Amino acid sequence: MLCVFALEVNAQVVALSGHVWDAASGEVVKGALVTDSMSALSTFTNSSAYYSLAVGSGKHEITLTADGYKTQKMLLKVYRAVEKDFYMEPLDWDGTDTLDVLYHARFDYRSSHTSGRQSLIKEYQSIASNQDLPKYLQNLPGVQMGVDGMAGLYVRGGNADQNLQMMDGLPVYGLGRAFGFLSNYNHGLIRDFEFYRGVAPARYGGRSGGVLDVSYKEGNTKTLKGNFEFNPLCFNLTLDGFLDPSKKTLMSMGVRRSWLDLLVSSSNQNQELIANFHDLNLKITHRPDAKTSISAWVYNGRDKYGVNLTEQYTDSFGSATIDEFKLGYQYQNTLAGISWAKMLNSSTQAKITAGLSRYKFSNSLSLDREVNDTNGLQKARFKIDLFNSITDYIVKTDFQKTIGTLSLFRFGSEHVMHQFVPGVEKLSSLNNSGQTREEEAGKINNQAALENTLYTELEFHSSTGATINLGGRLWTFMGKGKTFVRLEPRLLISQAVGQTDGLKFSLGSSNQGMHQISSVTGTLPQNGWVGSSDQFKPMRNWQTTLGYYFPVAPGVEINTDLYYKWFDGLSEQNGVQVENTRTDFWTLVLEQGKGTSYGAEIMLVKKYGRVSGLASYGYSNSSRVFENINFGKRFPFRWDRRHKLSAQMIYKHSKKMTYNFSFVFMSGNPVSLPSSVYLDAFGNKVFDYAERNNYRLPNYVRFDAGFERAVNPVQYSMDAVQQFWGVHIYNINARANMYAGEVLTNMSSGQTVRAFNGRYSFVFLPSAYYKLKF
Amino acid sequence: MKKRRLFFSTIIFLGLVTSCTKKLPLGNINSQIRLTVNMLGDNLQSPNVYVTLSSPINGTDSFPPVPNAKAYIISGTDTAKLAYDIFFKHYSLGTFKLQPSTDYDLIVDAPGYPLATSTLSMPQIIDLTGTVFKDSIGIDNQGFPVGGVDIVLKDPGVVRNFYRFTFFTWNTSLSEWEEASLDFVDADIANAAQRNQNGNVLLKDDLFNGSTQIIRLYAPFGFAGQNPKFKILVDNLESNYYYYLQSIENYEPSGGIFQEPAQILTNINNGVGIFAGSTQTEFIIN
Structure with a gap:
């Protein structure tokens, strides 16, 4: 095969390059497949919608396909380097694409990979009538949701904190708003996304799990567009358009906020319950010319919960006292970034991104007392603040260059300064004599780490239908007391079979230098992060996949995958509880160990059309082994659900009515429950758990259904504003789908009676929403 | 006031739906009766080995002693066969004491149960001279x-x-x-x-x-x-002794929603319990 490459590289080569744009909105189209149908060579547009395809001089039939767009075919005569931009028309309301030529299964070298645009998820309703990208991805095989209703993604045996979740190229931490009912991603602003369950190309790294790369809209170049939605959890306003008459400066913005607390007046000043969240996105893009793009964006999301109580009383001596008690719980994400992308010449593009990502959790309790008596007004105060945070300062460079007709070269670097604050406790008090006391504990655990990565990818295309993406990352993590240097090879191969099918293989490794001190059940807002050090080694995984992808009808594709995954440096709670201000406390509460995960997946996907959706089945087996947990014996991962059957369907009955259905069946997840009771050395009754995760909860079965009705669909009306409303029922089958178990002990007639209780969340949860589009 | 009621009702509703519970079948667990062996010994007194049975999770919480077992503590070629004391319901041998800086094996052979074994390395005596x-x-x-x-x-x-x-x-x-x-x-x-x-x-x-x-x-x-x-x-x-005391301190009988139950350390193969020792040094300041 290398001989074939060598021969073809010597042919006379000219570069066909440019950008691919959305004809309706002027947005860039990432992930569009540009194919030279005659030579069977192809390439994808990158995050700046830039493509570069080296072709032999002569006539070429270029085919463009992209999710959500009508396929285009055109004949081009290419005799010298040509810069050619393409404009793609979005699909009609019913998703008809008469030219769909089934290219993706054959040409896409990425296995276990899902990509799409906003249109793919906008009709997928989830809990409380929200459209949320992670909830859509939870339908994929090999992906577990964790606790019912939350936005956790447990990919092929990995924890939620092992995923690289990005928003416009910067990592974002935590599950998002309302404890994860809503992810950090505002679906109204999503332009496109990529999600890797398997091996990702070398340009992605820093985490040892899945990769979710989400890009937000830059702004509509035709007109100002907006959406307003109102659902039980929040309202959501998104806008995108241009800021100057030349349409070179674009903007997109979004605001989400819970509304329930706004209904409450503050008439009762003695008690106040605080429960609200908001998030705000703003992105401004300037395109001075067709080859250059400069973007700046910010994101801030914050949840706040708490209670304020005030009590006033006067005692029999006439002393008037006012007590004010405040308990607060707050967490927030902050992202700020800037990027510059430029097409340097017909075969080279460069992109530089810089920014910061911060996640901070804080919890505070305060008591203020004012006493007015014969001694005058006296004040005293007691306050405890607990907080943890992670802050990343990031600089990334990405370059892409076409070499010959058959190769594409990508290289770049990523430099991240992590600042970890695993847990700090501040205590302050002021007594009525004016004496103050300030104490701070846990600061000793604050640490910084520097993560530097160089990556390179070489992508070969062969006229025999083979595509090889061979790359690697040189990963270094300079943590407290130790520097780790590791090489991460990545190999993704696709071989076309016949005219439409694709056989795919991948092998790769990735490392993760930070660890979340998370609960076994799921990620909680208060779970802090720590870096790898001489006390705690990084996580690493190796994964290999083998897949066969083939279309069965226009727009309908079946993907099959087998995978095997090894983990090292995993962390797991050992049950020890210590204060999180103690030096290196995580080394006491967490153990490090290994794990494996393997499985088989089959998925039928129909992304567009009047009937669209996906149906999948996945078998998976994920287990872990830790020297000091479960007596060194292997045990199943907490979210090891062996069988998962999932189906999700959108049916566009007419321009006015769209129905959505989803069904999920999963094996129950294992939990630890005691098998017997025994006497300890002091004669106390204690539980014998025998093995960790020894009890499998009942199967999870959920059926959701909903519809959306357009009041004035655009085809019927010239109204500037379109209205929609919809209804959704989560868990229509009203099954108690459990995610945790516990043992209860009661006394009845002098006898000890024990019972196992399962915890579940949502049973038959109807909701409705209203939406405006303008 | 109506708005406030609506707000609080909604919060309570949300709280309820996130904390629903339902009974799980106890029968789904592999509830086995295991041999329980406990000994925390030192170098000054004869060790007492308690051998009882565990009770199934849905049982009556009875922990009968096992009087008909054979219990041995072995050090190199020396074997101490412990006798069952019907008064204190433990196994012991009056003439036998654990020696500092010595390794021991424990074997408990109870009819109908797999052989329970464990090991112990007695720490050395500490010198407190000069206190x-x-x-x-x-x-x-x-x-x-x-x-x-x-x-x-x-x-x-x-x-x-x-x-x-x-x-x-x-x-x-x-x-x-x-x-x-x-x-x-x-x-x-x-x-x-x-x-x-x-x-x-x-x-x-x-x-x-x-x-x-x-x-x-x-x-x-x-x-x-x-x-x-x-x-x-x-x-x-001995390290097992220390971590056993720590595990008792940290014991959480039920993990609940977000945390694993904290178990008590056990170092008995084919059973549960602890076999650990310490060397005592006494210093009197007169």
Whole structure:
């Protein structure tokens, strides 16, 4: 095969390059497949919608396909380097694409990979009538949701904190708003996304799990567009358009906020319950010319919960006292970034991104007392603040260059300064004599780490239908007391079979230098992060996949995958509880160990059309082994659900009515429950758990259904504003789908009676929403 | 007011839907009765090995002793066969004591149950020579002078050592030792020490591994002209012993929603329980 490459590289080569744009909105189209149908060579547009395809001089039939767009075919005569931009028309309301030529299964070298645009998820309703990208991805095989209703993604045996979740190229931490009912991603602003369950190309790294790369809209170049939605959890306003008459400066913005607390007046000043969240996105893009793009964006999301109580009383001596008690719980994400992308010449593009990502959790309790008596007004105060945070300062460079007709070269670097604050406790008090006391504990655990990565990818295309993406990352993590240097090879191969099918293989490794001190059940807002050090080694995984992808009808594709995954440096709670201000406390509460995960997946996907959706089945087996947990014996991962059957369907009955259905069946997840009771050395009754995760909860079965009705669909009306409303029922089958178990002990007639209780969340949860589009 | 009611009702509703519970079948668990073997021994007294049965999770919480087992403690070629004491319901041998710096194997052979085994490495004796009482070492937080005891602890190197400290004062009127509160003067030592619910004061040798450490305790002040009498008891615990006490301290019978249950350490193969030992050193300051 290398001989074939060598021969073809010597042919006379000219570069066909440019950008691919959305004809309706002027947005860039990432992930569009540009194919030279005659030579069977192809390439994808990158995050700046830039493509570069080296072709032999002569006539070429270029085919463009992209999710959500009508396929285009055109004949081009290419005799010298040509810069050619393409404009793609979005699909009609019913998703008809008469030219769909089934290219993706054959040409896409990425296995276990899902990509799409906003249109793919906008009709997928989830809990409380929200459209949320992670909830859509939870339908994929090999992906577990964790606790019912939350936005956790447990990919092929990995924890939620092992995923690289990005928003416009910067990592974002935590599950998002309302404890994860809503992810950090505002679906109204999503332009496109990529999600890797398997091996990702070398340009992605820093985490040892899945990769979710989400890009937000830059702004509509035709007109100002907006959406307003109102659902039980929040309202959501998104806008995108241009800021100057030349349409070179674009903007997109979004605001989400819970509304329930706004209904409450503050008439009762003695008690106040605080429960609200908001998030705000703003992105401004300037395109001075067709080859250059400069973007700046910010994101801030914050949840706040708490209670304020005030009590006033006067005692029999006439002393008037006012007590004010405040308990607060707050967490927030902050992202700020800037990027510059430029097409340097017909075969080279460069992109530089810089920014910061911060996640901070804080919890505070305060008591203020004012006493007015014969001694005058006296004040005293007691306050405890607990907080943890992670802050990343990031600089990334990405370059892409076409070499010959058959190769594409990508290289770049990523430099991240992590600042970890695993847990700090501040205590302050002021007594009525004016004496103050300030104490701070846990600061000793604050640490910084520097993560530097160089990556390179070489992508070969062969006229025999083979595509090889061979790359690697040189990963270094300079943590407290130790520097780790590791090489991460990545190999993704696709071989076309016949005219439409694709056989795919991948092998790769990735490392993760930070660890979340998370609960076994799921990620909680208060779970802090720590870096790898001489006390705690990084996580690493190796994964290999083998897949066969083939279309069965226009727009309908079946993907099959087998995978095997090894983990090292995993962390797991050992049950020890210590204060999180103690030096290196995580080394006491967490153990490090290994794990494996393997499985088989089959998925039928129909992304567009009047009937669209996906149906999948996945078998998976994920287990872990830790020297000091479960007596060194292997045990199943907490979210090891062996069988998962999932189906999700959108049916566009007419321009006015769209129905959505989803069904999920999963094996129950294992939990630890005691098998017997025994006497300890002091004669106390204690539980014998025998093995960790020894009890499998009942199967999870959920059926959701909903519809959306357009009041004035655009085809019927010239109204500037379109209205929609919809209804959704989560868990229509009203099954108690459990995610945790516990043992209860009661006394009845002098006898000890024990019972196992399962915890579940949502049973038959109807909701409705209203939406405006303008 | 209606709005407030709506708001609170909604919050309560949300709380309810996130905390629903339903009974799970107990029968789904592999509930097995296992041999329970417990022995926490030292070098001064004959070890007592308790052999009982565990009770199934849905059983009646009866933990019958197993009188017809054969229990052996083996060290090299020496085997001590323990006899069942029908009064105390444990296995022991009056003439047998665990020796410092010696390895032991435990075998419990009970009819109908797999052979339960475990191992134990007795730590070495600690030298406390030089430990002294000082009548006045300064003043306490309240401004009163305090006395102190300087424990001279020669920590053996190479191995990790785990200590349990107990402090006694002599009650002259009752003519007996009384356990006194134990407080370390040095802040680093005080921070590193673990105090558990049973009153044990435990300390790992992280801060002074392999060196001679003077550990100062607060002691009563004001014995001018009198003759104070103190006793320091230092147990050098085997690591399993230390972690067993810690696991009892951290024991959480049920993990609940977000956390794993914290189990008690067990080192009995084919059973549950603990087989661990300590060497005791007693130093009397007269």
